[in-house]
Amino acid sequence: MLRYAAGKEQAPALLDGFANFHHSTYSPGQKLLLEAGINGVAQVSAIDGGRRPAVLIRSSPWKAGSEQTPWHDVFDLDNGHVRYFGDHKAGLSVAPGATKGKAWLLEAFEGHQAHTPAERAAAAPLLLFRSISIDGKPKGHVEFCGLGLVERAERLVQWSGSGHSTFVNYVYDIALLDLSAEGDQISWKWIDARRDPALTAAETLAFAPLAWREWVKRGNSALPRLRRRMARARVTKMREQRSVEGSAEAVALQAVYERFDDRKHDFEALASAVAARVLRGAGHGYVEGWLTRRSGDGGADFVGRLDVGSGLAGTSLVVLGQAKCIKPGSSVSAEEIARVVARLRRGWIGVYVTTGCYSEPAQLEMVEDQYPIVLVNGMHLARELLAIARDDHGRDLSACVEHVLSGQSAVITNRRPEEILLQRLPGRRTRPGDLRTPDLPRVLRRYYRR
Structure with a gap:
């Protein structure tokens, strides 16, 4: 659980008893925001080619079913699965997939379907967050839900609710990776390393979670073994x-x-x-x-x-x-x-x-x-x-x-x-x-x- 304060200041480390999001994700000269549903970190031109350090996703369950957000995201954390709807809405003049958020996720999806370890090492990790209610207040706090990979992207037609019209949107099936070796956390040094243009994508893996390194090495065939599953805690070897x-x-x-x-x-x-x-x-x-x-x-x-x-x-x-x-x-x-x-x-x-x-x-x-x-x-x-x-x-x-x-x-x-x-x-x-x-x-x- 993290405090996402409106002031967006990186100090102090704790706010109201919760970790300060802006402190936890701070990099010198950089500031990450979760203002939109899909938030891409600026692309880096590294010595081995361009890469996006990460894409941060924020879901707001309290908005689900509203006129602005007619869809319902699904976060099944116990079984390592998230079904996340894109940010296209009725009345937008741009084509589906042309919004910034859609472009970032489709770009990440392409990297997550890569066939070689070198290509997978450069793929953007997804960091998923969910807005949570504390003391009846729906804003101001987020929950870190895990590290994800896009398994599948699909175009679909959605109903706009009170607008009485339809629109085309994207929906993404995301696999959450097992972070039990890291205590369900990630080291921000990994994202900082991915932002460093002097490091190759392979060199940044030294700071990556174990499951991510295994996925880079073995590809999507290893996902059933690497997926986050709470049931594994009740399995005796x-x-x-x-x-x-x-x-x-x-x-x-x-x-x-x-x-x-x-x-x-x-x-x-x-x-x-x-x-x-x-x-x-x-x-x-x-x-x-x-x-x-x-x-x-x-x-x-x-x-x-x-x-x-x-x-x-x-x-x-x-x-x-x-x-x-x-x-x-x-x-x-x-x-x-x-x-x-x-x-x-x-x-x-x-x-x-x-x-x-x-x-x-x-x-x-x-x-x-x-x-x-x-x-x-x-x-x-x-x-x-x-x-x-x-x-x-x-x-x-x-x-x-x-x-x-x-x-x-x-x-x-x-x-x-x-x-x-x-x-x-x-x-x-x-x-x-x-x-x-x-x-x-x-x-x-x-x-x-x-």
């Missing part, structure tokens, strides 16, 4: 899911794998018990149901029920579980997780228990698509079993596993998963009225009455 070789978790996991390899239903029973322990550990009530038959399970190996709250202030969720005993260190793909998710209905959640790991693309898809599924990897599985062995079996893992299996009350059946909702809560008498909810299928209500 494969190496972090693997136990240290020789550790107690690694030894236990290998023993579990050797014990249950090619013994599908035995591992499903173990996975069901571990899933129950994990879900109960969050303070919720969990009821184990049954194991599905070997054939025709349709992406589910065990069924349970998660009880949240009590009485009128509670609800129950069907838990659909998948168990997969694979070599420790092997990965579960996004397609395998999606197979379980495809079975889920409203009011259901999934649990996936494996002796392996979850690939980063699988986790990213789960987070971005908001899959209601709990992932238990091999290291987590081993820790839960070691905890049980320590507390109840004198650290004897084999005795712990045998006890879990012998105490496993789950039966193997082909019952429908939603039937778990008919199972009574421990210590409570179930009444017909408890099951008459809008979410229960009519066939289950008939089943209960019988």
Whole structure:
């Protein structure tokens, strides 16, 4: 967040508790403004050719839908995407693309589609800002939203609102680059270096963010990896899911794998018990149901029920579980997780228990698509079993596993998963009225009455 004061003075560094925009972007003899939507920094004739140091974009959400600004810019910062409309308006005498702002963005777009590293190094970076409201005042503050590249430019016809006419405008799809290595900031030394005519474009890269340098080197094919994604913060890397070789978790996991390899239903029973322990550990009530038959399970190996709250202030969720005993260190793909998710209905959640790991693309898809599924990897599985062995079996893992299996009350059946909702809560008498909810299928209500 930056303070954009009307006086436009570069001192002091802080204004009203916010960084001063004019101080943060100050270069000797230069002054940057965000008065327009698209603001190009003056072109430089450097020793290796001309280049524009940067293009600053400002979006004003409070103006969206007005007669002056009939469009609505889209800033999806979590997924690194901005859809930005140009500055053409109804009644302008100049042709679309002939305004200064349009020319700057189309010039940047051409550079962002360049085919060689040298051409990409000279391309103008986009610095995106958004006006924000502080204390109910829509002006005077801006939010730095990131560093961008134009992926696509499109001409379209827009409605001018109260003017009851149409006009041609441009819309730009902009990819925001990942600045996590720089703490979601950029060094202004980079822009200063791009302004220095004595430096080549390649030399200025020494001050550029890591993602920009990678894009210059590899081109747009690297954008899926370089795009800003908040979901990545919730992704656990494969190496972090693997136990240290020789550790107690690694030894236990290998023993579990050797014990249950090619013994599908035995591992499903173990996975069901571990899933129950994990879900109960969050303070919720969990009821184990049954194991599905070997054939025709349709992406589910065990069924349970998660009880949240009590009485009128509670609800129950069907838990659909998948168990997969694979070599420790092997990965579960996004397609395998999606197979379980495809079975889920409203009011259901999934649990996936494996002796392996979850690939980063699988986790990213789960987070971005908001899959209601709990992932238990091999290291987590081993820790839960070691905890049980320590507390109840004198650290004897084999005795712990045998006890879990012998105490496993789950039966193997082909019952429908939603039937778990008919199972009574421990210590409570179930009444017909408890099951008459809008979410229960009519066939289950008939089943209960019988």
